[in-house]
Amino acid sequence: MAGAHDLGEGVRLRGDGPDPTAEGVDEEDHQGAPQPVVGADLFVALALGADACLLGRPHVYGLALDGTAGVSAVVDNVLAELDLTMGLVGAASIGDITRELLVEV
Secondary structure (H helix, E strand, C coil): CCCEECCCCCCCCCCCCCCCCCCCCCCHHHCCCCCCCHHHHHHHHHHHHCCCECCCCCHHHHHHCCCHHHHHHHHHHHHHHHHHHHHHHHHCCCCHHHHHHHCCC
């Protein structure tokens, strides 16, 4: 699916790292334990034009720990982190998230 990023299978777009672009995902990101999905990852994926973002395994971990309440908690936490990230950059809605809000460092 064009424009979708799976953020829970060890592939991560690093909005808080040195290269917040799709090109910043290197071979090391595909190896080892999956990185936790955070709202900043969703923000970067949306800013790069993603139509959808998949959580991958994190919701399954929530299910294993606390059933449907665990899944709900995982989704709520990721969305709260996305909301925080949006607030920090002044994006009032998902539509306000654009590539121009990403800064290459």
